[in-house]
Amino acid sequence: MENLLPVLMACGIVLTAFMVFMAFSGPDQAKIQSRRLSEMKDRHAGSGSAMIEAQMRRAINNRLGGTKMDGLAAQFLPRPEMLKARIKRTGKSWTMSQYGTASLAIAFVFGGLVILKGAPLALGLLIGVLTGLAIPHMAVNFLIKRRITQFNVRFPDAIDLLVRGLRAGLPISETLGVVSNELPGPVGEEFSAVVDKMRIGRTMDAALQETADKIGTPEFQFFCITLAIQRETGGNLSETLSNLSEVLRKRAQMKLKIKAMSSESKASAYIVGVLPFAVFGLIYSISPDYMGGFFSEPRLIVAGIGGLVWMSIGAGIMAKMVSFEI
Template sequence: MLTAALIAIVAVLISNASPLGVVLALVFGACGFMVPAAVVRNLKGRRQAALNAQLVETLQMISNGLRSGFAFTQAVELAAGQIASPMKDELESFLRDGRLGQAAEDSLKALAERTGSLDVEMIVTTILVQRTTGGNLSEILDNVAETIRERERLKGEIRALTASQRFSGLILSIYPAFLAAVFFLIAPSVMKVLVTEEVGRILLAVAIGLQLIGAWTIRRILTLDV
């Protein structure tokens, strides 16, 4: 938010508060607000995707450890020694909290909060309920792993079914820029108006802003949660 405000102020100062400056302030201010959040969201999403991809394997390791007679914490330590990052880092943080005297329930809740993953939160809730009501934790973890595996299969089917729509969205996003480049080659004298004239620059800035909003809207529509 602060970055967006600074970019908008700089754009206005550079252009002496002309109409073009106001439009540029709005466009670049919107970009300054959206781009950092999009980058952070992308990095967070990639890490969560990597964690979720390791969940089934991790649950199977813990379940096998429990079947072998290990306690839950020992089974987690066994899994942490065999799994790769980023899951390894999260399991080691959980174990470190336990060594420092934190209760297992609190360590599990901290794990779910740290990852921000709905699947991890579901697993933690399942384990906490089992610790309260009892039951075969190994079998419960196997059932959770099967549920997660089925969800991943459904996500794959959804990606396949929406592939054409996502491709259409990509074409709609890049088509205006491609068309503008073609017109610049065919009729440069006409297209120069968008750069040399005040009104043309305003229209160009508005068009770019609307194009960014349209691309973002298409992406949001095609993002489905399972």
């Protein structure tokens, strides 16, 4: 076992370095130049079939674009389309291959550290897999929540800017461009994406709905529904948006009030949920032989699995008790 550990660690390091190189290496430049020459020939060919073929090739290239490891990562990662949508919601220009490489690197590091500490090989592999899946997932969730929070904080200001532009006599399409230029952060980025889609021929409703699906916040869905209803029924759009801005501000205030009132319950739930695992980890780090029976004794293994199941059920119940939807 001791002779096998250095070999496993060396193989893991070599594999991780290879995956990092393949993930961050760009596509083949020769293939890019060949594709561009083919597109230029098709663009200037003049025949309708050649133009259609060029458009289809461009669409396929855009769909399959990315690094060399993107296709391989999409095959092994679960639900790649949903994962790709979640990565887009973070606002980062990450690829599937980079996400998969980060997961593998974290799994090798934590699993190797646990095995080098003297833990059984099965436990090291289990901890490596769990950390490799959990840490990138939690990081993406954190970035999504932070970006959505930043968006919701500035979104009422964007609506107020739209109201002022409409009252000044500007059309809604130009006021969207003003918002994209004046407001920084996620609000300006998303409105800039809407304006770009409208410039290439998409309707405003379709562009807004795509952005709403990407962001996934009720606030922006309210905005899209308000514009759609006003477009069909008519009325004073500036007054409607002004009322929507006031509603969104009151909604944000209610969220902050609920967060303040439930903070004590959330802290208690976090402490109760983390305490058993923290105590187990501390005792195991101090005296591995004392807690080692949970990985070798059948009765203790069954007891440990039962405890994990009940702790998971309790943590889920406490999470539901302290979560509030507005």
